[in-house]
Each structure stands twice: as C-alpha cells, then as structure tokens.
Amino acid sequence: MIEDRAMVQAVLAGVPGAFEQLVRTHQRLTWHILARMVRDPEDARELAQETFLRVHAQLHQFRFESALKTWIGRVAYSIALRHLEKKKLNLVSLDIEPEEGAAPAWEPADPAADLEALWADAQVRDRLHSAIETLPELPRTLLTLHHLDELSIAEIAQITGLATGTIKSHLFRARARLREQLGDLASPARHACTARF
Amino acid sequence: MSSHPDPRHADSPEQERHWQAQEAAMQTAAISGPPADAAYRLIHRALQGDAPGALPADFAAQVARRAQRSALPALGGFERWLPVWALVPFALSALVLLALMGMPPWASWWTGADAGLRVALGWGVLSVLVLGVGALPWERRLARAV
Secondary structure (H helix, E strand, O other), rough: OHHHHHHHHHHHHOOOOOHHHHHHHHHHHHHHHHHHOOOOHHHHHHHHHHHHHHHHHHHOOOOOOHHHHHHHOOOOOOOHHHHHHHHHOOHHOOOOOOOOOOOOOOOOOOOOOHHHHHHHOOHHHHHHHHHOOOOOHHHHHHHHHHHHOOOOOHHHHHHHHHOOOHHHHHHHHHHHHHHHHHHHHHHHOOOOOOOOO | OOOOOOOOOOOOHEEEEHHHHHHHOOOOOOOOOOHHHHHHHHHHHHHHHOOOOOOOOOHHHHHHHHHHHHHHOOOOOHHHHHHHHHHHHHHHHHHHHHHOOOOOHHHHHHHOOHHHHHHHHHHHHHHHHHHHHHHHHHHHHHHHHO
C-alpha cells in the first residue's frame, strides 16, 4: 500500500516516467483479465490501452481503499464487460451450465496413472490447455486470476464485484470439469473420472 | 456487488473435500502426494503456464505517450481562472467608456427600449456569460490558448 501511495503521488505530480512505471507494474494482470474475457487479441490490446488511459484520467479519484492493482483490475474488468455487452454477449451465458439432475460422483482419475509422465507428454499438455481454452469466459478469467496471478478470492471479488460464494462456485465447477477431462486424458479408454456438477 | 445469488460451492462433504483439494493443489507445484490431489496439481500447473498472448514490449511507453498527449497540463486554481479574471478589466473599461461617451448611435434602440426589457436583457446576458465561463470545454479552450 505504501508503494501504491508513492506511485500514485508520483503520477499525479507529473514525475517523468512515473505513469510508464505504473503501467509496467500492472499491465500483466490487466492483460490476463482482458485476454481472458475478450477472446480476440487485437481487441484485448486496444482495451488494455483504453484501461490505462482511463486509469490515468481517473487516478485522482483513487482513495487507497483497496490495493491499486485491484482498482486497476476493476477498471479493466468493467471495460471488458462493456465490450462484451456491445457485442451482445450475455455474461450469464458464459458460465458453465450445470447438468440437471446429475449427482456429483467423485472418483480419482486413475490412481495408477503417472501424472508426472503425463505432464511431460506435450500432447497431454496441449489437450489440457485446449480444455482450458474451451471454458466459458467468466470461469476461465477467474481461474487465471486465482492460479496465474495468485489473487485471493477476496481480491477477485473486489475486481469483479461478484460475491465470494459465486466465485468459489465458478472455480469449483471449472476445475471439476478440467479434472473430468483430465480423467479422459489419463485413461482414454474409459471415463474414469466422472466428476459431474 | 453482483446481483448473482451466492451459491454454495460445495453441497456435500465429498464436494467440500474436493474444494479443499483444489485449493491445496495451489500450495505446491510438485506433482506428488495422494492421487486425488495430483490431478488438481496438474491442472494448477497447466493454469500457471497458460498465459494467453502478450502485450507489445513497449506497451507501457506507448500508453504513457498517449496519456501525456491526451492530458491537459495540470493547472492550479489561480492559473485556471486567470483568463477569466483577465476579462474583468476589459468589461470595466467598456462600462467606463459607455458612461463617459454615452451610447453609440447604433445602440439607440437600447435607450428607447422599455426599462423592464432592458433589465431582463441585462440579466439574460449576464446569465449567458456565467454559463459560458462555467462550461468546461470553453474554459479548457481558453486555458489552452493562453
């Protein structure tokens, strides 16, 4: 928070290079949010510029009530949402649809499977990454923020405005779906892991 | 906050166990331990390495240049109002000239007008001036010109 304060004050005072430093510090998180929410990389790049221009214009309104990264993340998230709304994409439809009446049935994928060997297999890694890509935008974004940017659920709630229970539900179901697909990878001949939700 | 409901992520002890396993998988990068956790660790590893695309290397410099171009110089209160205050002596001079030299011939309609109309017009002109001064784009253009 002290670093945030120094950085914000430097930008507002017009210190040369201060805003560039701010962008460099927070561009990774911003990119992850936008690239995950907006599938087109060109659109995501334009929205990243728009995000930081808005941050620059509104930085004097930042009250240090949250970390600067979550404030910037929230700007990026709201810009991505507006972009999706313009494209008539309803975020609710971007969720994983639960299967009606499917009782959760948890079984380990294959206790005998050598997962380290699986990870070493490029084909398996590619298929796992493809499975991540096929997830709907919202859970995919939440997974990236939680696993790649290592944000806590409370921080993700500040960025997205979603309730923590909603975020947990998205994470849980998305990871369960990936695990289900991993079960197919570990044992293609049969659906060993039948995690349904 | 969102209007979404706040669903439970785990409705049974078994699901809760899996939730704990999912979260615990983030604590260690190594793919080891009980098989049930290993799958989630593999997923965690995939998600950690799954950075989609990238921004240009000079993105920060590009954005900083654009922000600098689009931003007006930060003016203090005194500087911001300086162009407006500069108009005051001109207005006073005009009033003094009118008082000393009288109305010009082309303004004879004014002296012939009804007193009530003159008062109303005076207030109307003053209101337009105040609104014009208060309008931000007008003020910005003036500030940029100074």
